[in-house]
Amino acid sequence: MRVDFDLRIHKFTKMDKNIMNNKVDTMRLLIMIILLLITYDATAQLQIKGHVKDIKAGPIMGANVYLKGTLVGTSTNIDGLFDFTIDISTEQTLVVRALGYEQKELAIHPEQTSIIMVILEPMKIAIDEVVITGNSYSYGENKALKRVDALDVVLQGGSQGDVLNAFQILPGVQKGGDDGKLYVRGGDTRETQIFINGMHVLSPYTTTANNIPSRSRYSPFLFKGMNMSLGAYSAEYGQALSSVLSMETKDITTNKLGLNISPLSVGGGGTVAWNNGSLSSNINYTNMSLYNTMIPDNYDWQKDYQSLAGEFELKTQLSPRTIHKLFVSYDNTTYQRGVEEPFSTNSLRNIDMDGSNYFINSVIESVSSKGTKLFLGTAYSHSDLRYKNARVAGDNYSRQGDELHLKAMLRKKVGRGYSIRLGAEAYLFDNQETYVDKSYIQTLDNQYSNTLSALFWDNKFRIVKSLYTSLAYRLEYTSSFNSYSHLPKVSLHWVASPLQLSATIGRYSQLPNYTIQNVVDQETALHYQLSATYDKRSFLFKLELYKKVYDGLSLKEGLNYTSNGYGYSQGIDLFLKGKIFRRKIDYTLAYGYNDAQRQEMEYPLMATPSYATRHNISGTAKYFISPLKIYIGASYAYTSGRTYHNPNRSGFMNASTAPIHNLDLNITALISPSIILYAYTTNVLGKEHVYGYDYAATPNNVGIYERRAIVNNRDRFFFVGLFFSLRKSAAYDVSTF
Amino acid sequence: MKNLLLIACIILGISGTWANEKEKSEKESNDFEYHLGIAIDSLSHVHTFQGGVATCNFLKRIEDRFPNEWLTTYYIGYLNMKLSLFADSSMKKGMLDEAQKYLAKLLAYRQVDRSELSALNAYYYYVLIASKPEVNGPIYYRKVIEECNKAIRYNKQNPRAHLILSMFKNKMNAFQGGKQEDYCHTLERVESLFQNAKTKKYYPSWGMDDLKREKTQNCTAKK
Numbered sequence: 001m002r003v004d005f006d007l008r009i010h011k012f013t014k015m016d017k018n019i020m021n022n023k024v025d026t027m028r029l030l031i032m033i034i035l036l037l038i039t040y041d042a043t044a045q046l047q048i049k050g051h052v053k054d055i056k057a058g059p060i061m062g063a064n065v066y067l068k069g070t071l072v073g074t075s076t077n078i079d080g081l082f083d084f085t086i087d088i089s090t091e092q093t094l095v096v097r098a099l100g101y102e103q104k105e106l107a108i109h110p111e112q113t114s115i116i117m118v119i120l121e122p123m124k125i126a127i128d129e130v131v132i133t134g135n136s137y138s139y140g141e142n143k144a145l146k147r148v149d150a151l152d153v154v155l156q157g158g159s160q161g162d163v164l165n166a167f168q169i170l171p172g173v174q175k176g177g178d179d180g181k182l183y184v185r186g187g188d189t190r191e192t193q194i195f196i197n198g199m200h201v202l203s204p205y206t207t208t209a210n211n212i213p214s215r216s217r218y219s220p221f222l223f224k225g226m227n228m229s230l231g232a233y234s235a236e237y238g239q240a241l242s243s244v245l246s247m248e249t250k251d252i253t254t255n256k257l258g259l260n261i262s263p264l265s266v267g268g269g270g271t272v273a274w275n276n277g278s279l280s281s282n283i284n285y286t287n288m289s290l291y292n293t294m295i296p297d298n299y300d301w302q303k304d305y306q307s308l309a310g311e312f313e314l315k316t317q318l319s320p321r322t323i324h325k326l327f328v329s330y331d332n333t334t335y336q337r338g339v340e341e342p343f344s345t346n347s348l349r350n351i352d353m354d355g356s357n358y359f360i361n362s363v364i365e366s367v368s369s370k371g372t373k374l375f376l377g378t379a380y381s382h383s384d385l386r387y388k389n390a391r392v393a394g395d396n397y398s399r400q401g402d403e404l405h406l407k408a409m410l411r412k413k414v415g416r417g418y419s420i421r422l423g424a425e426a427y428l429f430d431n432q433e434t435y436v437d438k439s440y441i442q443t444l445d446n447q448y449s450n451t452l453s454a455l456f457w458d459n460k461f462r463i464v465k466s467l468y469t470s471l472a473y474r475l476e477y478t479s480s481f482n483s484y485s486h487l488p489k490v491s492l493h494w495v496a497s498p499l500q501l502s503a504t505i506g507r508y509s510q511l512p513n514y515t516i517q518n519v520v521d522q523e524t525a526l527h528y529q530l531s532a533t534y535d536k537r538s539f540l541f542k543l544e545l546y547k548k549v550y551d552g553l554s555l556k557e558g559l560n561y562t563s564n565g566y567g568y569s570q571g572i573d574l575f576l577k578g579k580i581f582r583r584k585i586d587y588t589l590a591y592g593y594n595d596a597q598r599q600e601m602e603y604p605l606m607a608t609p610s611y612a613t614r615h616n617i618s619g620t621a622k623y624f625i626s627p628l629k630i631y632i633g634a635s636y637a638y639t640s641g642r643t644y645h646n647p648n649r650s651g652f653m654n655a656s657t658a659p660i661h662n663l664d665l666n667i668t669a670l671i672s673p674s675i676i677l678y679a680y681t682t683n684v685l686g687k688e689h690v691y692g693y694d695y696a697a698t699p700n701n702v703g704i705y706e707r708r709a710i711v712n713n714r715d716r717f718f719f720v721g722l723f724f725s726l727r728k729s730a731a732y733d734v735s736t737f
Numbered sequence: 738m739k740n741l742l743l744i745a746c747i748i749l750g751i752s753g754t755w756a757n758e759k760e761k762s763e764k765e766s767n768d769f770e771y772h773l774g775i776a777i778d779s780l781s782h783v784h785t786f787q788g789g790v791a792t793c794n795f796l797k798r799i800e801d802r803f804p805n806e807w808l809t810t811y812y813i814g815y816l817n818m819k820l821s822l823f824a825d826s827s828m829k830k831g832m833l834d835e836a837q838k839y840l841a842k843l844l845a846y847r848q849v850d851r852s853e854l855s856a857l858n859a860y861y862y863y864v865l866i867a868s869k870p871e872v873n874g875p876i877y878y879r880k881v882i883e884e885c886n887k888a889i890r891y892n893k894q895n896p897r898a899h900l901i902l903s904m905f906k907n908k909m910n911a912f913q914g915g916k917q918e919d920y921c922h923t924l925e926r927v928e929s930l931f932q933n934a935k936t937k938k939y940y941p942s943w944g945m946d947d948l949k950r951e952k953t954q955n956c957t958a959k960k
Contacts, residue, residue: 062790064797071772071798075791097797099831254886275851275890320844320851369845538872583871735879 046088048108050116052080052096060120063098068105096120124416124465153220157620158635158664160680160719163216164205167228167245169618169635171573171592172544176611177639177660178691178710180213181205184230185546186569186596186612187242191510191525195237195246197325197363200427202381202403206307207333207355209299211691212713217331217357219282221735222311224250230573231546232504232527235456235472235489236409236421241510241525242548249327250737252278252315255727258736260284262721264291269311269736270726277316280737284309297714302350303336313737322366329359342708343696349393358382373411375423380404394438401514404428417462427452431514448514451479458489468493476509481521485509498536504529512554512563519563523552538583542575553600567598569612585623592616607653608643610692615640629670637662644692647705657690676734679720686715769803773939776812789820807846808939814839815857815943818864829868836861852891853941856898859884863901874912881905896930897944903927904951921956924948 052063059080066073067086073095074084086092086108094106094116101120153159153166164182168175172185181189194204196218205214220226226247229237237244257270269282289304309331316324333355341347363377381403390397409423428451435444458472474487489506509522531544546569553565571594579586596612599605620635641656649655666680683689693707700706723734776796783789793816800809814836821832840861843849862880866873881901888898903923910917917923931945 062787062794064794066794066798069802071795071802073794073798075787075794078787097794099828099835252887254883273886273890320847320849367844 045085046108046110046112047083047085048094048112048116049083050081050118052076052082052098052118052120054101055119055121060098060101063096063101063118063120065094065096065118067108068093068095124462153226154678155622155631155633155666155668156635157622157633157666158637158662158682159633159666160215160664160682160717161220161678163218163220163223163226163247164245165215166220166226168637169588169590169620170228170230171542171575171590171616171618172230172546172571172594173228173592174611174613174616174639175213176691177213177662177689178211178712180208180215182243182245183611184243185548185571185573185592186594186609187525187548188609188611190513191240191242193237193240193244195244196327196359196361196379197249197377198236198246198375198409199361199363199377199379199407200239200381200403200405201359201379202401203357203359203383206331207353207357207385209305209335209337209351209353209713211710212305217309217329217359218247219311219737222249222313222327222737223247230544231548232489232491232506232529234421235458235474235487235506236423238425238454238456238474238476238487238508239427239452239510241508241523241550249313249325250315251323252276252317253280253737254278256280256736257726258734259724259726260721260734262719263294264288264719265721271737276318277314279312279314281312282310282736295714295718298711299713300338301335302338303334303352305333305335307331307333311737318364319366321368322364324364325362327359327361330357332356342694343698343706347392349389351390352388353386355383355385357384371413375407375409375411377407378405390435392438396436397434399431399433401432402430418459419461420457420459422457423455425454425456429511429514433515446515449480450511450514452511453477466494466496468495472506476522478511478522483521485522485524498534500531500533500535502529502531502533512561516554516561518560519554521552521563523550523554523563523565525550538577538579538586540575540577542573544573546571546573550598550600553598555600556602565598565600565603567596567600567606569594569596569598571595585621587622588618588620590616590618604652610642610644610653613639613642631668631670633666633668635664642692645695646693646707647695647699657692660689661685661687662689674725676723676725677720678723680718682717683715688715769799769806770939772799772802773806773808773812777939780816786820786823789816789823792816793820805846807843807849808941810839810842810846811849811853811857811941814843815860815941818857818861821864821868833861833865833868836864850892850940852888852895852898855884855888855891856895856901857941859888859898859901859905863905870912878905878909894930894934896927896934897941899923899927899930900944900948900951904947907951907955921952924952924956928952 050065052060052065054060059076059078061076061078061080063076063080063082064073065076065082072084072086074082076082088108088110090110092108094108096104096106096118098120100123102123104118104120106116106118153163154161156166156169158169159166164180165175167173167182174183175181176183176189179189182192183189184192194201204217206217208214226245229244229246231243233244237246252273253271254273255271259268260266265284265286267282267284269280271278271280285306285308287304287306288301292301292304309329311329312327314326318324334353336350336352338350339347359379359381361377361379363375366374368374381401383401385399387397389395405425405427407423407425409421411419411421413419429449431448433444433446434442436442454474454476456472456474458470460468460470462468470489470491470493472489476485476487477483478485487507487509489504491502491504491506494501504527506527507524508527509524512519512523526549528547529544531542534541548569550567550569552563553567554561554563555565557564571592574591576589577587594612594614594616597606597608599607615638617638618635620633622631622633624631637660639660641659643653643656645653646655662682663684664680664682665684666678669677671677688711690709690711692710694710696706725734776792776799779792779795783792793813796809796813796816800813803809817832817836817839821829821836824832840858843854859881862877862884866877866881882905885898885902885905888895903920907917907920928948931948934942936942
């Protein structure tokens with residue numbers, strides 16, 4: 001009270017003095033009443049002056065300085081100074097906020113007279129804004145590598161417009177030249193799993209004939225972002241011993257309509273959008289007849305390869321914070337090919353293939369007003385492969401696979417330094433395989449069912465400034481083995497942009513190949529990884545050292561398979577990405593060294609698998625010729641020889657093929673805002689790529705096992721296609737999704 | 738005694754007036770529209786970067802005080818975008834990040850005008866491209882178009898969505914070496930949308946200055 005009076009405005013102070021001079025008691029009483037009336041709301045006016053600086057004593061302009069919970073305040077001037085007057089009766093809190101700095105709160109007393117000096121510390125990055133770039137490479141809307149999404153994939157030399165091809169430029173990633181599939185850091189192709197919107201895809205590759213590279217079933221234009229993790233990935237993803245490719249479909253888009261045509265395919269689709277959603281569809285028909293007639297290959301096609309593929313996506317904004325995405329894809333592939341296997345009598349036949357594949361993916365993502373994110377997902381995959389004359393003329397082989405994947409996940413950030421992700425998922429898998437020989441006797445009827453349930457928990461927190469850690473744990477239960485797998489993961493990250501250092505140890509598991517019986521548990525791999533990333537503007541450099549220790553691999557011992565196989569894969573990956581020649585050429589350079597050995601399947605001893613090559617070098621360049629509106633992309637890849645087993649020599653996996661050199665080129669011409677021409681050619685140098693050898697089962701009359709090289713059906717592949725956008729709203733946008 | 742009573746009456750009178758003023762001031766301090774009005778009015782007088790930052794700061798204080806009002810969040814986001822155009826490189830990124838944060842925050846309001854939100858999203862990508870055309874252009878150009886179209890789907894008459902879309906298409910055409918033939922005519926149509934727009938008090942109404950500038954730069958010769 002006293003203080004309030006002291007600081008009251010002049011008029012009241014003068015009157016108070018007059019009243020205090022009277023000595024009549026009743027007057028005193030009256031005065032007291034009056035004083036109470038006046039002083040009930042009595043406050044003092046206080047001028048607050050101060051200076052806001054950063055830790056280097058530089059002034060901070062535009063800082064917001066105000067009394068907490070009120071509108072009373074001001075902003076600092078160019079010299080970081082502030083000055084304003086407040087009414088104050090008791091202690092209050094002064095808040096100082098500035099863009100890029102941590103907020104500061106100070107107590108202000110009514111007696112405060114001195115100039116306030118405020119020093120603000122730079123803003124610590126919130127935990128969810130920290131992007132750990134070690135181990136992962138991204139396309140699209142991802143902070144790790146801000147790259148053009150689908151177009152970047154298409155324009156990249158050697159991508160052939162295929163999502164999976166685009167990732168072969170990364171160190172440690174090999175695309176099998178014979179099967180077109182991804183092999184990561186000395187691991188088998190099935191160790192790399194693919195997810196769309198967080199849900200597993202059972203059959204991501206197109207079905208092809210032997211030694212014809214397959215492609216991804218999904219167009220890059222479906223996705224807004226793709227993230228390839230080469231190891232030590234989040235506990236959210238399971239059932240992958242080596243790596244995970246996660247792709248996210250686009251959000252609600254706008255109206256689109258497009259067509260494409262090439263000598264081997266025709267297709268089209270579009271999007272219809274409304275206030276709260278959009279519906280997109282795309283259909284493509286591929287037929288190799290014309291192409292094979294114009295440019296014949298080495299195969300005897302009785303019925304040319306053809307496929308019909310359709311994709312459909314419904315996206316609905318259920319509320320401002322909830323989105324539902326339903327994605328459905330279907331494809332059917334058929335061909336009939338005359339084969340005669342060397343070194344085998346009576347092998348002349350027409351392999352007749354008919355394969356279908358469905359994938360349905362439904363996810364709901366919602367964010368509560370408090371920032372808790374809920375994810376619910378269901379995915380169903382079905383693949384059906386039927387071969388006539390598979391091994392010998394007159395036989396039938398079929399395989400049907402079904403997988404239901406269910407997942408629920410919660411994500412929450414607590415404060416600025418902690419975030420948690422926890423969830424549960426289940427995989428229900430069923431596989432049926434039958435073989436009926438030419439005498440109509442069923443010699444194989446393999447039924448395999450399994451349910452895998454998992455709980456996962458992943459939390460990240462900041463230990464001290466720039467130092468973050470992640471502790472994760474995944475628990476899996478497998479019904480067919482009646483066993484639990486405990487999969488912990490620990491990582492430490494030092495993030496001081498543009499440099500990041502990471503160290504990770506994690507354990508991962510995967511079910512053995514469904515065709516293998518009698519194994520007792522899941523296969524596991526322990527990942528050790530050290531990585532350094534330097535990412536500044538358009539320049540990126542990555543160095544990673546890794547080691548994977550495999551255990552519980554399926555191994556044939558005697559007549560049965562056991563879980564006694566083991567192995568390792570270790571190496572170094574280097575990656576460089578940037579711009580040169582006045583920033584006009586985008587380039588990437590990658591080198592991967594790998595040393596892998598394992599004893600699994602029919603291996604009698606530890607050996608390097610044929611798919612694990614020791615040295616892998618790749619380089620890509622992309623150049624835009626502005627006056628002609630043409631993008632030129634080129635990619636070169638060198639792969640050291642693959643190991644193979646030569647029965648004419650002693651030992652196992654005792655020989656190596658010649659190294660492979662490959663140069664691919666592509667051209668994208670922006671003919672008009674609504675027409676794009678896309679062309680590419682593979683293996684420009686025309687080198688023969690030998691991926692291994694098939695040997696005769698028995699030696700010839702001079703005691704030599706004869707052999708035949710495993711090569712592609714054609715040395716080189718050309719593609720020319722035209723893409724039309726039938727809506728004028730977006731130039732050079734050939735996407736129909 | 739009489740004097741004393743007189744003094745008492747004066748004091749009581751003063752204190753009564755004071756109390757009334759305080760009540761009025763408290764009423765004002767609880768009146769969201771009153772404060773938003775001050776902030777928005779001040780914008781029409783602000784012609785300096787520093788003044789813009791000060792208004793943005795005032796809006797943030799209003800937001801703290803009235804956390805359920807989407808318009809404050811909207812204007813803070815918009816001001817950050819606008820200010821980023823004039824900010825030096827050290828502040829530009831921070832302001833764009835801040836704008837993005839406020840755009841995300843807007844989603845949490847049930848009563849948010851979805852058309853205005855999409856138009857503001859479009860403007861964000863437009864500004865992002867303007868900040869680094871070579872890098873951000875190929876990444877975000879589709880976003881500008883998509884968000885504009887979305888805004889128009891929600892409200893066919895949204896003048897800001899039409900304006901951003903027209904300006905962006907014109908810039909795209911210029912970049913591709915072409916020319917948008919009917920640009921001036923389009924701007925005329927957008928102007929009539931601005932003139933006929935019936936908005937609620939303090940609803941987003943920005944864009945007219947940009948429109949005038951575009952007309953001056955592109956259509957003066959024709960007139």
